[in-house]
Amino acid sequence: MKFSKYSILFLLALLPQLLFKEYFLTLISTIIIGAIAGWFINEKRVFLKMLLVQFIFFSILFIVKRSSIFYLDQVMDNLELPYFLMPLFFIVFNSLNIAILFYFGYKLCKLIFRRMGTLEPQV
Amino acid sequence: MRLIKAIISLFFCLLWIIVTNYKSAPLNSLGALLTYQSGLLSIPTDEQIISSTNRDLVIKIDHFGIPYIFSETDKDVAFGLGFMHAKDRYFQMELMSKMVKGELAGMFGPRAIPSDEFWKPYEFDQKASEILVEYEKNAPQLYAYLVNYSEGVNAYLENNTLNDPLYTLFDANPQIWKPEYCLMVTWYMSKNLAYYDLHSERQELLDQLPSEVLNILYPMSPNDIKTILPSKIIAETNATLPQPLEKVKLGSKIKSKEQNTDIGSNNWAINSQKTKNGTTLVANDPHLFITLPNSFYEANLMGDKIQVYGYTIPGVPLIVSGHNTTIAWGITNGEWDLTDRYLLETKADSVYLLDGKWIPFEEDEYTIEVKGKGTEQIKIKRTVHGNLIQEKDQYFAQKWHPSEKSYSVKALFEMMQASHWGSFKDALNNYDYPPQNFIYGDVNDTIGIVCAGKLPTKPKGYEGGLLDGTKAPLSNEYVSTQWETKNPEHLYLFSANQLPIQNGQYFGMHWHKDDYRVNHIDRLLKAKDDWTVQSIQEMQLDEVDLSFFHLKDFFQFHPLDSRYDHITRLFEKWDGKMNTNSNAAYLYEHLRMSVEAEAKRYAQEVLQVQQAPSMKSFLNYLSQDTLSLQATVLANILARTDSLLSMEEFAQKTYSETSDFFAYNLSFLPGFGHQIKDVGGNKNTINMNAKAHPVFRSIYEMEKDQIKGYTSLAGGQSGKMNAKHYSDQMDNWREGTYKSTQFTDDPTQLHHIINTLNFK
Incomplete structure (x- = not known):
């Protein structure tokens, strides 16, 4: 039960980046999902777990969609940078970004409700 | 302690969010660009093209991305070309129109303000609208052609998602296209090709050097120059106009902005008596700064009266270099000086002396939108001579003649429908700017050349220096002679940006240019009497520096x-x-x-x-x-x-x-572009390799009942970095490989067709 609740919230946080053309909506949605997670779960290493989930997810996504940015290889070539930096940059950035947005919402929720004295672990 | 840790981690998260959301104009934020759906990864490379309906129109696209547009009517052909231009080059088109309107900073931010400061005061959007209204009354066929072209552009934009990464990179959305934007290309090209301003430097030479030194080191019209036309046509001069300045005292060493003088081009036509197969040949290779995409777009238009093949400029539905069923033509830049610079006498930075009276500067104010900064005011000062320019402590006024209304689009529209030499040169009689040398050849074995454009009349004896700003400006009079010739005894004609004729008339700043390329072309054409398409190709690739x-x-x-x-x-x-x-x-x-x-x-x-x-x-x-x-x-x-x-x-x-060079992407973003290796030639060779290069090479062979074409484009048909036709012709261009063009009124005869768009 606990596993599925975690899984749903972590997986839910992956969806906005697939849904919204407008980055601002992705950003807000991910933070809100993080905040909802902050209400429902009380777990250690939330940031690391989200980072890992997003890393695996985005790596697969990147491999599938790699061909749509093939022209960036030419940029790496022109700047005399190794090709592997491009996937590394995309994957690391996205892993960090979604994990940070999620964690921001999660932590903000915890902080607010702790200050209000109302937050008890909802597990 | 836990609270402090939480606050610190929230602070760093917030910092990350701010940094990744920051838009450093003109670019989109890092977060938006790298996240999947909002960024570059989700832009499709293969597009499902949705065409609109109710048009008598079929477009076939070959394996180079060249469109073959078939219709019973010319207006539907224009629609089809607009559709294809939008599909492949809309960012480039929008860039051109925004630049000429002085609205570039709205798309690219503060760095584009200097561009808007140049363009906005000329009010070209207003002039273009006025010309279009005139066309509606006086040239309804052209008007309908331009309107249908624009409808084609907008039909693509409405029905398809523009999958150009540049729009994502610059966080911009395509705006709708208006017919008057098609007219802006003449001003855009005039800035690129006819904006020379070395008058201060020339005046210094006229002031400082004795004539015997000046005539050797900076000859206005050297005796040994190979002119485009036989030098026997005498241009009109008006002796009653005021004389230019003599012995001007320039307070300090004025130096104009850096001028790109490497641009140029080659074209030539050879009579059938000088060819091996007895066919007339026309060749053209315009030299420009190569960007990706190329300035030109190859297309075949098969309508009612308009049946042409060749190179268009995205944003205008005209073939500027190509052929129709009976004639072929090519262009080189005229390099005429169309800029009058007046030296002013001023007081207190607010008034200038004119005919003995102190006159206040006129002032105009324009508002421009700057991306990320809101709006900004541009103040422009003018005199009766033109826009005010301040360089160090010296004031000048400048008139740039191409800033007037230009009717070149109409002239080119008529030219590409011409069927013989007479109608060809008549059409170009109304051509304005930028001045171009149009080479000509037809299936009836006529070769010719027209040096077309409006040349302002200058005072007699004018040698390219400054004009006296304390006197009334020169009147807007233009030389009425049409410089043209046909079928010379030596059986060939060519131009390579040299003087059209040698008659004492001041055409431009040829006084500081080498003519090694000119002489080499002349020597080669003269020496051979059995020219073939193959040997013309070799000549276009010639890398001998005389x-x-x-x-x-x-x-x-x-x-x-x-x-x-x-x-x-x-x-x-x-x-x-x-x-x-x-x-x-x-x-x-x-x-x-x-x-x-x-x-x-x-x-x-x-x-x-x-x-x-x-x-x-x-x-x-x-x-x-x-x-x-x-x-x-x-x-x-x-x-x-x-x-x-x-x-x-x-x-x-x-x-x-x-000798290698870098072909930048049109956006000039660092790293975006292609390093072009193993390129020979230099600034003096026919195959030019300097700041400019041959942006395309074309050869047209006139047989009795058809014209065969051979072309090579530097780059590709598409302007989208994620498209397969973005730079797929670059290697062929570099290696000097040509493709045979396809010109037929029967779509079923076409080869290598990979896509068909049916609008019926």
């Missing part, structure tokens, strides 16, 4: 010591070919640049003027001077070459070390 032989003549009177054995060997053995794998070409290019550097030093240090003479003029000047001066200059040239690399180091290099 300046080498000129320098060799100069050096023969000055034996070099053993330190310069490598240079001695160069002069003994080399054939002057600037091939990319040549060690001699590498050495010579350094030697040539040393000569140019020495010419500049001599001008600035000895003659005390800023403008360097051309290499040819400098060598001619030295040849007529004392042996001691020659020896001194020679020593400087050798020392400069020697200081670059030792003899041993030279021996290990090939010309490819310096």
Whole structure:
């Protein structure tokens, strides 16, 4: 039960980046999902777990969609940078970004409700 | 403690969010660009093209992305071309229209403000709208053609998602296209091709140098120049106009902005009596700064009266270089000076002297939108002579003639429907700007050339310097002669940006340009009587620099010591070919640049003027001077070459070390573009390799009942970096490989068709 609740919230946080053309909506949605997670779960290493989930997810996504940015290889070539930096940059950035947005919402929720004295672990 | 840790982690999260959301104009934020759906990863490379309906129109697209547009009506053909231009080049089109309207900063931010400051005060959007209204009344066929073209552009934008990464990178959305934007191309190209302003430098030469030195080092019209036309047509001059300034005192060393003088082009036509197969040949290779995408777009239009193949400029539905069913044509830049610069006498930065009276400057204010900054005000001062320009402590007024209304689009529209020499030159009689040399050939074995454009009448004796701003401006009068000729006795015609005629009329700043390329083309065309398509291709790829032989003549009177054995060997053995794998070409290019550097030093240090003479003029000047001066200059040239690399180091290099160039993406974003390797030639060769390069090469062979074409485009048809036709022709262009074009009114006869768009 606990596993599925975690899984749903972590997986839910992956969806906005697939849904919204407008980055601002992705950003807000991910933070809100993080905040909802902050209400429902009380777990250690939330940031690391989200980072890992997003890393695996985005790596697969990147491999599938790699061909749509093939022209960036030419940029790496022109700047005399190794090709592997491009996937590394995309994957690391996205892993960090979604994990940070999620964690921001999660932590903000915890902080607010702790200050209000109302937050008890909802597990 | 836990609270502090939480606050610190929240602070760092917030910092990350701010940084990744920050839009450093003109670019989109890092977060938006790298996240999947909002960023670059989700832009599809393959597009499902949705065409609109109710049009009598079929477009077939070949394996290079070239569209073949078929319809019973010309207006539907225009619609089809608009649709294809939007599909492949909309960012480029929008860039051009926004630039000319002075709205670039709204898309690219503060860095584009100088561009808007130049363009906005000319109010070209207003002028274009007025011209369109005139066309609606006076040229309804053209008006309908432009309107349908725009509808085609907008039909693509409405029905399809524009999958160009540049819009994502710049966080921009495509705006709708209006018919008047098609007219803006003439001003855009005029800025690129007809905005020369070296009048201050020229005035300095006129003031400082005795005429015997001036005529050799900076000759306005050298006796040995190969003009485009036989030099017997006398242009009109108006002796009643005020004289230009004499002995102007420029307070300080005024230097105009850097002018790109490397742009140029080649075209030639050969009569059937000089060809092996008895077919007339027309060749063209315009030289421009190569970007990706290319400035030109290849297309075939098969309508009712409009049945043409060739190169269009995205944003305007015209074939500027190509052929129809009976005639072929090509262009080179006229390089006429269309800028009048007046030296003003001013007081308190607010008034100027005119006919003995102090007149206040007129002031206009324009508002421009700046991305990320809101709006900004531009203030422009004007005099009766033109826009005010301040350089250091000196005021000038400048009139740029192409800023007037231009009817070139109408002239080109009529030209591409011409069926013989008479209708061709009649159409170009109304051509305005930018001045172009139109080479001509037809299936009836007529060859010809028209040097088309509006040349402002200048005072008699004018030599390119400043005009007197204390007197009334020159009246807006233009030379009415049409410079043209056909079927010469020597059976060929060509242009390579040289003077059209030699008659004392001031055309432009040819006084500081070399004519080695001109002479080489003339020699080659004269020497051969069995020209074929193959040999014309070889000529377009020719990399012989005639300046080498000129320098060799100069050096023969000055034996070099053993330190310069490598240079001695160069002069003994080399054939002057600037091939990319040549060690001699590498050495010579350094030697040539040393000569140019020495010419500049001599001008600035000895003659005390800023403008360097051309290499040819400098060598001619030295040849007529004392042996001691020659020896001194020679020593400087050798020392400069020697200081670059030792003899041993030279021996290990090939010309490819310096001849490669970078073709930038149109956005000029760092890293975006292609390094083009193994390119030969230099600024003097037919296959030019300088700031400009041949953006395309075309050859048209006129047979009795058809015209065959062979073309090569530097780049590709698409302007989208994620498209397969973005740069797929670049290797062929670099290697000098041509493709055979397809020109037929039967769509079923086309080969290599990979896509068909049916609008019915």
